[in-house]
Amino acid sequence: MDSDDHEEIPVGRRLVRAQAGGGESLAERLASQFYRLTWRTPLHALRLRGRYPLKLLAVPDDPVAGEPSTGLAILRGELTWRGESVECGRADFGSESISPGFANYLQRFQWLRDLAAAGPRAQVAPVAEMLTRRWLSNHADRVSEPAWRPDLWGWRILFWATHAPLILSSTDLVYRSAVLNGLARGARHLDRSADRAPIGLQRIAAWAGIVAAGLLITGGGPRRTFGEAGLARAINTGFSADGGLVCRTPGGQLDAVMLLAMLSRVYDARRIELPAFLASALNLSVPPLLGVTLGDGGLSSWQGCLPIEASQVEAIIAATGVRTRPQRQARDWGYQRAAAGQTVVVMDAAPPPDRRVARGGCASTLAFELSDGAHRLIVNCGGANAAGAFISTGLANGLRTTAAHSTLILADSNSTAIHADGTLGRGVSEIALERQENEGSSRIEASHDGYARRFGLIHKRTLLLSGDGRELRGDDVLLPSKAKQKPMTSAFAIRFHLAPGIEATPTADGMGALLRIERGALWQFRCRGGTLSIEESLWIDGEARPHNTVQLVVSGEASPGGASVGWALRRAG
Numbered sequence: 001m002d003s004d005d006h007e008e009i010p011v012g013r014r015l016v017r018a019q020a021g022g023g024e025s026l027a028e029r030l031a032s033q034f035y036r037l038t039w040r041t042p043l044h045a046l047r048l049r050g051r052y053p054l055k056l057l058a059v060p061d062d063p064v065a066g067e068p069s070t071g072l073a074i075l076r077g078e079l080t081w082r083g084e085s086v087e088c089g090r091a092d093f094g095s096e097s098i099s100p101g102f103a104n105y106l107q108r109f110q111w112l113r114d115l116a117a118a119g120p121r122a123q124v125a126p127v128a129e130m131l132t133r134r135w136l137s138n139h140a141d142r143v144s145e146p147a148w149r150p151d152l153w154g155w156r157i158l159f160w161a162t163h164a165p166l167i168l169s170s171t172d173l174v175y176r177s178a179v180l181n182g183l184a185r186g187a188r189h190l191d192r193s194a195d196r197a198p199i200g201l202q203r204i205a206a207w208a209g210i211v212a213a214g215l216l217i218t219g220g221g222p223r224r225t226f227g228e229a230g231l232a233r234a235i236n237t238g239f240s241a242d243g244g245l246v247c248r249t250p251g252g253q254l255d256a257v258m259l260l261a262m263l264s265r266v267y268d269a270r271r272i273e274l275p276a277f278l279a280s281a282l283n284l285s286v287p288p289l290l291g292v293t294l295g296d297g298g299l300s301s302w303q304g305c306l307p308i309e310a311s312q313v314e315a316i317i318a319a320t321g322v323r324t325r326p327q328r329q330a331r332d333w334g335y336q337r338a339a340a341g342q343t344v345v346v347m348d349a350a351p352p353p354d355r356r357v358a359r360g361g362c363a364s365t366l367a368f369e370l371s372d373g374a375h376r377l378i379v380n381c382g383g384a385n386a387a388g389a390f391i392s393t394g395l396a397n398g399l400r401t402t403a404a405h406s407t408l409i410l411a412d413s414n415s416t417a418i419h420a421d422g423t424l425g426r427g428v429s430e431i432a433l434e435r436q437e438n439e440g441s442s443r444i445e446a447s448h449d450g451y452a453r454r455f456g457l458i459h460k461r462t463l464l465l466s467g468d469g470r471e472l473r474g475d476d477v478l479l480p481s482k483a484k485q486k487p488m489t490s491a492f493a494i495r496f497h498l499a500p501g502i503e504a505t506p507t508a509d510g511m512g513a514l515l516r517i518e519r520g521a522l523w524q525f526r527c528r529g530g531t532l533s534i535e536e537s538l539w540i541d542g543e544a545r546p547h548n549t550v551q552l553v554v555s556g557e558a559s560p561g562g563a564s565v566g567w568a569l570r571r572a573g
Helices: 026-038 042-047 068-075 100-108 111-116 121-139 150-162 173-196 201-216 221-238 250-269 276-291 310-320 393-398
Strands: 012-017 078-081 084-087 335-340 343-348 368-372 375-379 408-410 430-438 441-448 457-466 471-480 490-498 502-506 512-517 522-528 531-540 546-558 563-572
Touching: 042 173, 068 078, 068 111, 068 121, 078 100, 084 100, 100 150, 111 121, 111 150, 121 173, 150 173, 150 201, 150 250, 173 201, 173 221, 201 221, 201 250, 221 276, 250 276, 250 310, 276 310, 276 335, 335 441, 335 457, 343 457, 375 512, 408 457, 408 471, 490 531, 490 563, 502 531, 502 546, 512 531, 546 563
Parallel strands: none
Antiparallel strands: 012 430, 078 084, 335 343, 343 368, 368 375, 375 490, 408 490, 430 441, 441 457, 457 471, 471 563, 490 546, 502 512, 512 522, 522 563, 531 546
16 A cells, blocks of 8 residues: 555664653743743843845745635634634734634734635735734734744744735835834844744744745845754754654644745745755655555644644645655654555554653553554544643643553553643653564564553563554563562553444454444454453544544453453454
């Protein structure tokens, strides 16, 4: 099925360790807070002063088409996003009681893309101007969060420039000057604040804004040079060696690829060759993104990510111009992919991301998702970062737990602790990983130490996908660890969350289940070494809406000597 079938997979055992460090120290948090307070000082106001640009040197194309239905809603007077809405006439881009995701969508001005897709310029430009005026009125002269957050300014510069025909078509010279001056002030703000943004996508976005401003504002040569150097550093620290974002979130990876594609269009508009480090970043970041897609082309659900549908993923990848294969072994980013026949398996084979670089990290180590052609079969619940209209904060926190993922949970405890303040605590620090490829199968063996300190046990999972993709065999083993903690008797549960539309029927002997895909194939599940039950579950779709579904649960008790459960999924017919 996949075009990556002949990719050479390095063999051998490897240790994958959690990133050193933890959350921000108290000193770091205080320093960051103090810096944000300086935004309101006369000194910072002086730093934002400078020449007013009279025009942009070029208008880059938007490489990604917007969503017409969302744009039509804006024309009707409503800004909408995943079930949330704000009346255009009341939008102040700051004080509304909206989710962080919706706030980012508004503050980025990403809605300009959707508005542009809703009709001809003459029809949509007045609405774009009205909303831009509202932002300027509320935030242009008041430097504060979230509007002046560095990453949001980076995105805003890109969207303002790309959709300049919508927001700068007015004959009102005062308004046009305000927009251009706002853009210039935002760039000056970024000059001093980009490196203050968190490592990863936020810092990359901030520096991308500096580069774009350097290319599009008269006299921007020095800023461009400064920005490219900063962006190169941000990319080096924000991406792992195999091209995945350090936050380990597929949705963040998609945003990063889109950001780099948009920035490449700025170079195209100026007829300037794309710097080698940017071309390399694009080429390096696409394969891992493809590597976490399932058979339907959409993203699998990891680290709070939604299962973003194939059309969005395909559009953004097409915008890069990069033609490549899915990455099957992203050891540094932490995902393993096996594909044969119509079956795709994606496994989380790394510790959770460092809490300094990820919001809402999940305790999902050794979980997997599986698809049969365009049908998802085994999934994670997903959506931990999608609190909003459909998902409460409490539910979002629950979606971060080990129990919300298709893996083993011991003593009803997360493999990595999730604190009440949302930060990740102690748990998985090291993974032993081994992969083997034979003509007839793909074998992934991984173990983690998330339960060693508390329970004295190591969780080892082996997945074996047959060469024709019709069978996935698994072994989940609990082994005594070499930690000082003496192993104790503990209950375990191995969860297999099923996608919506999967009908699960237990077999007569209670050791298996028939899994019927709606308008699809029949799969057989068998297990040994535990007791099988079918329980309620849920799955979060690409629009952050929960769907009731079910899960297979294999439960048992691990003695101090450990436990072993074998299971298999076979495609019938």
